[in-house]
Amino acid sequence: MKFFIDTANLDQIREAQDLGVLDGVTTNPSLMAKEGITGRNNILKHYIAICNIVDGDVSAEVIATDFEGMVKEGEELAELHEQIVVKVPMIKEGVKAIKYFTDHGIRTNCTLVFSAGQALLAAKAGATYVSPFIGRLDDISTDGLELIADIRLIYDNYGFDTQILAASVRHTMHVINCAKIGADVMTGPLSSIEGLLKHPLTDSGLKQFLEDYKKGN
Ligand code: E4P
Numbered sequence: 001m002k003f004f005i006d007t008a009n010l011d012q013i014r015e016a017q018d019l020g021v022l023d024g025v026t027t028n029p030s031l032m033a034k035e036g037i038t039g040r041n042n043i044l045k046h047y048i049a050i051c052n053i054v055d056g057d058v059s060a061e062v063i064a065t066d067f068e069g070m071v072k073e074g075e076e077l078a079e080l081h082e083q084i085v086v087k088v089p090m091i092k093e094g095v096k097a098i099k100y101f102t103d104h105g106i107r108t109n110c111t112l113v114f115s116a117g118q119a120l121l122a123a124k125a126g127a128t129y130v131s132p133f134i135g136r137l138d139d140i141s142t143d144g145l146e147l148i149a150d151i152r153l154i155y156d157n158y159g160f161d162t163q164i165l166a167a168s169v170r171h172t173m174h175v176i177n178c179a180k181i182g183a184d185v186m187t188g189p190l191s192s193i194e195g196l197l198k199h200p201l202t203d204s205g206l207k208q209f210l211e212d213y214k215k216g217n
Pocket of ligand 1: 006026027028111131133135136167168169187188
């Protein structure tokens with residue numbers, strides 16, 4: 001499973017990259033705003049800065065909601081850097097734009113996916129990635145992981161190439177369960193990746209090893 005970090009914070013991206021297990025980055029307009037990145041030029045520059053830190057794919061989201069606007073923005077984003085994947089919302093115009101980008105060799109991430117039907121449409125349009133938001137489903141008492149399992153089944157039934165990018169991951173159990181189900185990618189905060197390191201028996205075991213070493217050295 002690929003690990004993406006879901007942030008526009010350059011320090012956190014560097015930290016995840018330094019760990020050596022980072023495969024890409026996802027951003028969205030809210031994450032950019034959180035970092036105070038405003039204005040078209042600054043936003044574009046920030047995407048390039050992210051691409052220069054990581055080796056893998058970087059999702060950059062379009063703001064337009066009409067077909068022509070999405071195509072114009074998406075083409076501009078894709079030209080910025082070869083690592084850019086154009087993030088397009090799951091709306092009618094978005095599906096048309098994904099199909100256009102697919103036909104023109106531009107990679108896409110279909111975002112804001114909350115149902116198996118939406119994921120099926122994204123795959124039919126040729127999306128590179130589909131992003132089901134599992135945390136936001138959990139927030140409204142709907143099982144986000146069940147959606148990942150449904151999409152896995154549907155994509156495997158028909159051999160769709162679209163990669164399942166489990167998004168809105170909030171914690172380590174989301175990561176582990178997505179891996180068990182067979183999501184291709186997960187994107188979450190740095191804490192969801194670093195949390196995988198933690199086990200009290202690792203900490204107590206290491207403490208004991210070091211104490212025993214000190215006794216004889
Ligand atoms: C995915 O690409 C989104 O940026 C993200 O995962 C949304 O997560 P949130 O629900 O924690 O905002």
